[in-house]
Each structure stands twice: as C-alpha cells, then as structure tokens.
Amino acid sequence: MAMEFKLEATDSSARAGELATSHGRVQTPAFMPVGTRASVKAVAPDDLRNIGAQIILSNTYHLSLRPGIETVQRLGGLHRFMAWDGPVLTDSGGFQVFSLGHLRRLNEDGVRFRSHLDGSEQYLSPELAVEYQEALGSDIAMVLDHPPAYGESDEEVAAATERTHRWAERCRRAQRNPEQALFAIVQGGWSEELRRGSAEFLASLDFPGYAIGGVSVGEPKALAYRAVEHSVAALPSNKPRYLMGVGSPEDLVTCIGLGIDMFDCALPTRVARNGGLFTAEGRLNLRRAKYAGVSDPVEAGCDCYTCRTFSAAYLHHLLRADELLYHRLASIHNLRFVLRLLEQARKAIIEGGFGTFAERFLGAYRVQNEEARLAQKDKWLEARRARGLDDLDPKHGKED
RNA sequence: GCAGGGGUGGGUGAGUGGUUAAAACCGGCAGACUGUAAAUCUGUUGCCUGACGGCUACGUAGGUUCGAAUCCUACCCCCUGCA
Numbered sequence: 001m002a003m004e005f006k007l008e009a010t011d012s013s014a015r016a017g018e019l020a021t022s023h024g025r026v027q028t029p030a031f032m033p034v035g036t037r038a039s040v041k042a043v044a045p046d047d048l049r050n051i052g053a054q055i056i057l058s059n060t061y062h063l064s065l066r067p068g069i070e071t072v073q074r075l076g077g078l079h080r081f082m083a084w085d086g087p088v089l090t091d092s093g094g095f096q097v098f099s100l101g102h103l104r105r106l107n108e109d110g111v112r113f114r115s116h117l118d119g120s121e122q123y124l125s126p127e128l129a130v131e132y133q134e135a136l137g138s139d140i141a142m143v144l145d146h147p148p149a150y151g152e153s154d155e156e157v158a159a160a161t162e163r164t165h166r167w168a169e170r171c172r173r174a175q176r177n178p179e180q181a182l183f184a185i186v187q188g189g190w191s192e193e194l195r196r197g198s199a200e201f202l203a204s205l206d207f208p209g210y211a212i213g214g215v216s217v218g219e220p221k222a223l224a225y226r227a228v229e230h231s232v233a234a235l236p237s238n239k240p241r242y243l244m245g246v247g248s249p250e251d252l253v254t255c256i257g258l259g260i261d262m263f264d265c266a267l268p269t270r271v272a273r274n275g276g277l278f279t280a281e282g283r284l285n286l287r288r289a290k291y292a293g294v295s296d297p298v299e300a301g302c303d304c305y306t307c308r309t310f311s312a313a314y315l316h317h318l319l320r321a322d323e324l325l326y327h328r329l330a331s332i333h334n335l336r337f338v339l340r341l342l343e344q345a346r347k348a349i350i351e352g353g354f355g356t357f358a359e360r361f362l363g364a365y366r367v368q369n370e371e372a373r374l375a376q377k378d379k380w381l382e383a384r385r386a387r388g389l390d391d392l393d394p395k396h397g398k399e400d
Numbered sequence: 401g402c403a404g405g406g407g408u409g410g411g412u413g414a415g416u417g418g419u420u421a422a423a424a425c426c427g428g429c430a431g432a433c434u435g436u437a438a439a440u441c442u443g444u445u446g447c448c449u450g451a452c453g454g455c456u457a458c459g460u461a462g463g464u465u466c467g468a469a470u471c472c473u474a475c476c477c478c479c480u481g482c483a
Binding site for chain 1: 431432
C-alpha cells in the first residue's frame with residue numbers, strides 16, 4: 001500500500017495525525033530513533049518496541065558504503081536485515097555527501113565523492129539515491145538534496161536550494177516503486193524568501209510528504225525556528241512535515257508548536273552514551289560524583305525500563321567503569337523520554353491543551369547557555385580536524 | 401655480602417644543572433554533543449590568592465653551585481644477577 005497521512009487534530013499550529021505505511025501506523029507527532037547503519041546504536045529492535053518507537057530512520061550513504069546496498073537487498077531488504085518489522089525512513093545520503101566530503105565534485109548531474117572508509121571514489125545522483133532506497137525497501141525515502149553548510153553565502157544557498165528543487169523532480173521521475181513514499185526536502189537557509197519559495201515550489205509538485213532540511217548545522221536556535229516557521233507557512237496542511245535532524249527535548253516541543261509532525265535526531269542516543277540523561281528539569285550529567293550514591297532512578301516516575309529497574313548510582317557506576325550495558329540502558333532512557341514527550345504532546349493537541357503543555361514543559365526544562373554551547377561545538381570540530389579525523393584521507397577514516 | 405639497576409605529583413611514567421609546578425597517558429572535576437565517520441571532544445587538575453604574586457615539592461639528611469628532580473656524600477628502601 002502507498003503511504004497515507006491523516007490529520008486528526010490541530011491545536012493552534014500544532015498537529016496530531018497518523019501515518020499509515022505497509023509496515024504499520026505511526027502516530028504523529030513522531031520521533032524516529034536514528035539507526036544510521038541499520039542499527040539504533042546500543043539498542044535492539046525489542047528495546048525499540050518496548051520504548052514505544054513506531055518508526056526508525058536509516059541512512060543510504062552509510063549502507064551503500066558498508067555493507068553495500070546489494071548485500072542488504074540480497075539479505076531480504078532493510079527490514080529483514082535488521083529485524084525491524086516496523087516502518088523505516090531512509091535518508092538519501094545527501095547530508096553525508098555534503099558534510100563529510102571536501103573531496104567531492106559536484107555538478108548538475110550528481111556528486112562524486114570519496115568514501116570516508118577507504119577513500120574509494122563514489123558517486124551519487126538523484127536517480128541512484130532513489131534506486132538505492134527502493135532496493136533497501138524503506139517505507140519512506142528522501143530525495144537527494146543539497147544542504148548548504150552554516151555560513152555559506154546567499155548565492156551559494158540559493159544555488160543549493162535550486163539544485164535541490166531540480167533534483168527533487170528527478171528523484172520523483174526516477175521512482176519505480178509506488179509503495180515507497182518519497183519526501184521532498186525544503187532548503188533555503190535562513191532567508192524567509194528562499195524558505196518560502198522552496199516550500200512553495202516543492203508543494204506544487206505534490207509530494208506525499210515534506211521535510212525541512214538544512215537546520216541543526218551549528219546555527220543559533222532562533223534562526224532554526226524561524227526557518228521552520230517560514231517553511232511550514234508554505235507547505236500543504238494535508239501532508240506530513242518532517243523536520244530533519246532535530247531532537248533536543250526543547251526543540252521538539254517548540255517545533256511541534258510550529259506545526260511539525262515528524263522528527264529524527266542522533267542527539268538523544270549520542271548524548272546518552274556520553275553521560276547526558278534527559279529529565280523534566282533538564283539534562284543531567286550522570287558522570288558527576290553526586291550520583292555515586294543515588295539509590296533513586298535517574299528520573300523519578302519515568303516509565304522506562306532503565307528507571308523502573310536500576311538506580312542512578314548503578315548507571316553512574318556502569319558509565320565510569322566503561323561497561324557496555326550502560327550504553328543500552330542510557331539510550332533506552334533518553335529515547336523513552338523523547339518518545340513519551342511526543343506522546344504527551346499528541347495527547348495535549350488532541351485535547352486542545354498543547355499551549356499549556358508546551359509552556360509548562362519549556363518552563364521546567366533547563367537549557368544550557370547557547371554561546372557556551374556553540375563555542376564548545378567549534379572547539380570540538382577544531383580538535384577533530386587537528387587530529388585528522390575530519391580528513392577524508394583513508395588512513396584517517398578507520399575510527400568509528 | 402658482592403655487582404648492576406632504580407626510588408618523580410592520586411597512579412603509570414618522561415625528564416639528567418637554569419626556559420620545570422615538572423611531558424605523556426590514566427584517574428579526578430566541570431562542560432559540549434541535534435537528517436550519527438561521535439563508548440567522542442574541550443577545559444581544568446600541588447597549596448594560598450580575585451589577580452599580581454607567594455609557598456611547598458621529585459626516598460631521607462647533608463653538600464657543591466649564582467642556580468639542583470638533575471652533580472657529590474651518607475643513610476633508608478625496591479628490583480635483577482652472583483654468592
């Protein structure tokens with residue numbers, strides 16, 4: 001069956017709906033745990049089910065390099081390969097091609113780039129992106145887009161946005177499998193005009209769903225929120241709207257309020273692995289010595305397996321001792337936190353109380369200072385570059 | 401007992417006369433992570449002070465020197481080989 005989207009309720013700009021795919025239904029707003037390489041890091045499909053995950057995301061770029069699209073196809077497709085029978089959305093790989101490759105060569109036809117694994121030359125075009133995703137068998141595929149990096153000039157952003165439009169049309173033409181829903185991606189950087197124009201143009205092509213891309217690339221939050229607003233303003237209300245790469249608790253609630261239906265984000269699981277756990281009051285750093293003797297769970301009242309079973313002190317110990325179990329337990333907690341947050345948001349929207357819900361949540365959830373945040377991020381990137389970790393030279397590409 | 405090697409900050413361990421409060425790694429403390437090349441990365445980590453600066457430190461005690469973790473003497477302890 002082809003994907004269907006039904007809008008069930010709205011509360012101001014916030015929306016509640018349902019996405020029906022051949023692998024099951026997804027209630028929106030929905031969060032998709034990220035399983036880049038056909039695995040949501042540290043958690044098994046059973047865990048995902050228990051957490052309440054309805055749909056997950058995987059990545060065409062990574063799977064094409066390893067183990068290879070053909071391999072996955074030969075082994076029964078992505079669902080079978082990773083033993084996840086629920087809906088799957090695959091990202092086209094556009095994001096990786098542009099964020100990872102300084103050695104890429106771009107022309108209107110497609111992108112030539114070097115594999116970060118072995119330096120081999122690779123090629124991706126709109127047609128190939130569709131072909132690969134059809135071979136993987138995901139329920140929702142993304143068009144190949146050109147997401148500009150943060151800080152690119154207006155001309156570059158405009159060019160990338162227009163290229164994204166042309167590529168969207170080509171992806172659409174390349175589609176062979178009507179069962180797979182193909183989502184277009186709005187670009188346009190931080191310009192209201194470009195955002196709106198991008199959304200309008202893509203809307204005119206009548207895709208089954210629309211994503212907003214180019215956000216969460218190191219910009220201040222206010223810019224991202226505005227870009228979302230400007231994009232949403234020109235998108236049709238009867239199609240799902242997917243905000244790519246967004247997923248901190250405060251961003252989720254804020255962007256649901258702006259009319260977003262779907263999200264994916266590596267943040268909850270990555271932060272979990274490094275000691276950051278979400279609570280209603282904000283993110284805590286479980287590494288801190290103050291948790292060494294805490295017999296209560298990480299978050300009182302949390303319904304996740306981790307909090308129902310283990311003390312904060314135990315998790316703290318696992319984290320400090322580098323025990324692998326920590327990754328699973330922490331990931332379960334953060335994913336459940338986010339998923340529950342969206343369940344609550346959905347309920348509030350249906351009941352007409354989303355505004356109060358959002359206000360209450362955002363009032364209680366402490367967010368870190370943005371300047372410090374962005375500064376630390378820059379330092380991180382600088383350090384990576386200094387160590388050659390962001391160099392495409394294959395001899396540096398082995399770690400992961 | 402003889403011969404040889406060695407004793408450095410919470411740990412491992414560099415350092416052989418000044419630029420050494422002492423590399424590096426671990427540990428500790430604080431922070432970052434947003435379509436995952438991330439079990440990663442940043443800062444900090446003797447004591448006192450807001451800072452300038454001061455104080456105490458490289459087994460112990462003396463000594464040489466303008467200046468010592470670095471050289472000399474004695475002592476204590478550890479390791480290896482031979483008795």
